[in-house]
Amino acid sequence: MTGLISKKISSLKGTAKVPGDKSISHRSLMFGALAEGITHVSGLLEGEDVLCTAAALTAMGAHIETPAATGVWRIHGLGARPLTSPRAMVYLGNSGTSARLLMGLAGGYPLQATFTGDDSLSKRPMARVIKPLTQMGVGFETAPGDRLPLKIIGAEKLSPIDYTLPVASAQVKSAILLAGLHAKGKTIVTEPSPTRDHTERMLRFLGADIISARGPNGSKIITLTGFPTLKARDFTVPSDPSSAAFLTVAALITKDSDILIPNVSINPLRAGLCDTLKEMGGDITFENMREASGEPVADIRARSSALKGVTVPPERVPSMIDEFPVLSVAASFATGDTHMSDLSELRVKESDRLSAIAKGLAQAGVKADMGDDTLTVHGLGGAPDGGCKVMANLDHRIAMSFLVMGLAAKNPIAIDDAETIGTSFPGFADLMNSLGAEIGAN
Ligand code: S3P
Numbered sequence: 001m002t003g004l005i006s007k008k009i010s011s012l013k014g015t016a017k018v019p020g021d022k023s024i025s026h027r028s029l030m031f032g033a034l035a036e037g038i039t040h041v042s043g044l045l046e047g048e049d050v051l052c053t054a055a056a057l058t059a060m061g062a063h064i065e066t067p068a069a070t071g072v073w074r075i076h077g078l079g080a081r082p083l084t085s086p087r088a089m090v091y092l093g094n095s096g097t098s099a100r101l102l103m104g105l106a107g108g109y110p111l112q113a114t115f116t117g118d119d120s121l122s123k124r125p126m127a128r129v130i131k132p133l134t135q136m137g138v139g140f141e142t143a144p145g146d147r148l149p150l151k152i153i154g155a156e157k158l159s160p161i162d163y164t165l166p167v168a169s170a171q172v173k174s175a176i177l178l179a180g181l182h183a184k185g186k187t188i189v190t191e192p193s194p195t196r197d198h199t200e201r202m203l204r205f206l207g208a209d210i211i212s213a214r215g216p217n218g219s220k221i222i223t224l225t226g227f228p229t230l231k232a233r234d235f236t237v238p239s240d241p242s243s244a245a246f247l248t249v250a251a252l253i254t255k256d257s258d259i260l261i262p263n264v265s266i267n268p269l270r271a272g273l274c275d276t277l278k279e280m281g282g283d284i285t286f287e288n289m290r291e292a293s294g295e296p297v298a299d300i301r302a303r304s305s306a307l308k309g310v311t312v313p314p315e316r317v318p319s320m321i322d323e324f325p326v327l328s329v330a331a332s333f334a335t336g337d338t339h340m341s342d343l344s345e346l347r348v349k350e351s352d353r354l355s356a357i358a359k360g361l362a363q364a365g366v367k368a369d370m371g372d373d374t375l376t377v378h379g380l381g382g383a384p385d386g387g388c389k390v391m392a393n394l395d396h397r398i399a400m401s402f403l404v405m406g407l408a409a410k411n412p413i414a415i416d417d418a419e420t421i422g423t424s425f426p427g428f429a430d431l432m433n434s435l436g437a438e439i440g441a442n
Helices: 022-034 048-059 096-106 127-136 170-180 198-205 241-253 272-279 314-320 324-333 344-348 353-364 396-406 419-423 428-434
Strands: 004-007 013-015 038-042 063-065 072-076 112-116 139-143 147-153 162-164 186-191 210-214 220-225 258-265 283-292 295-303 335-340 367-370 375-380 386-390 411-415 438-441
Touching: 004 396, 022 038, 022 048, 022 063, 022 072, 022 096, 022 170, 022 198, 048 063, 048 096, 048 419, 096 112, 096 127, 096 147, 096 170, 127 139, 127 170, 170 186, 170 198, 170 220, 198 210, 241 258, 241 272, 241 283, 241 295, 241 324, 241 396, 241 428, 272 283, 272 314, 272 324, 324 335, 324 353, 324 375, 324 396, 344 353, 353 367, 353 375, 353 386, 353 396, 386 396, 396 411, 396 419, 396 428, 428 438
Parallel strands: 013 258, 162 186, 386 411
Antiparallel strands: 004 411, 004 438, 038 072, 063 072, 112 147, 139 147, 186 220, 210 220, 258 295, 283 295, 335 375, 367 375
16 A cells, blocks of 8 residues: 655645546547447546446457557447457456446346456445346346446346436436437436436437436436437547546645646536535636537636635535535635535445545544534634544545645645545646645655
8 A cells, every 4th residue: 555645835836737537538438439430539537447447348349449649549439239248357446437337338238247346346336226227127146235246147128217316326327328228219317416417418429319308306307219329429538627626625725826727627517616615715717618529618727715614505416426525625724614415425435435534534633523414514714733644445535635635734644545546536646746735655
């Protein structure tokens, strides 16, 4: 295990481009593999999670060319040809998105594939995907508790379903829609509150008939017609707002900071953290707003700010589901309390994030009250003590969040294991240091 430690700095200044969006990167590879023709993907996140998706697709017969120098990935789409059974077990590392989306994708072909993962992924619930996919005709054999390792027994033709998601999850929604590509007729997914819509946007971009409509009580209804012809089109992946979040919060909580993060997705279903930080008094602006491959993007400018506590509206939670660890860091520096609710999904992320945040905050000298699905951070109106070593629990976002806190805490903050940072944000420490951070080996 390689640890890292971050120390108090005077300021962060300059421009830093964060890696490509993880959700869009996974989907570019998957949809490129399905489409008819050749897809070029630029800006792909070359993090471990996405590389697991590329390796899994290759093991199932897709032809993906890794770039040599150009940085542009080339995918030879299967078109009408099927994915096939991999020769060996498919290892998906830490990546829930790979596992869940590929279950839906592979389930629509006459193949058998066994997925495995690391200790974190092997603990994550898969019943939420298995249940609807079983209704569509996919077979599964799993480890106890519907966990990985699991074997998928695909079928050539699936049945469409009309399914209401019990939890707001873009991964479950996407798994059903991907299986729905191989179901004759209309697959309908209702989500209680809207989650990231990259699957819908990107499938539509490739020619699928997919309609989103508002349902009752803030819900959303997505209808996909099966067996579309997907025509290859090139993707330009914008920078990941969930990675930009660490730089943004770091700039807000450190003194005399002023940074620019170019070309970040500001998809409204991903922008909840920026909305919340702005309400807290964060000096954040979106500059040069434009569109790239159907995604709204902007350059994000963030400057040092005096923050105040807020209540995060529960309906905003899905649009910032990965950002609660770093929001909790910002809330620690704020004046007053920050209340967060409807957080039950945080319990089943790469770690039990709610517990990991509460524990790390306590170690750093920040008071917080955790409930089953709530968290209140009692902001200090200044810097926490720090001077602790936080367990990352195989969770990249916990690791990066507490390293960000260390940049403005009174004493350094260490994390025990930085290896999983490479799943979503390779080069995190070097990029932060290029702006003036002091993050180094411990
Ligand atoms: C993702 C959806 C979210 C998110 C994850 C990526 C996706 O997970 O936390 O990092 O790409 O669809 P859930 O669907 O479990 O909320």
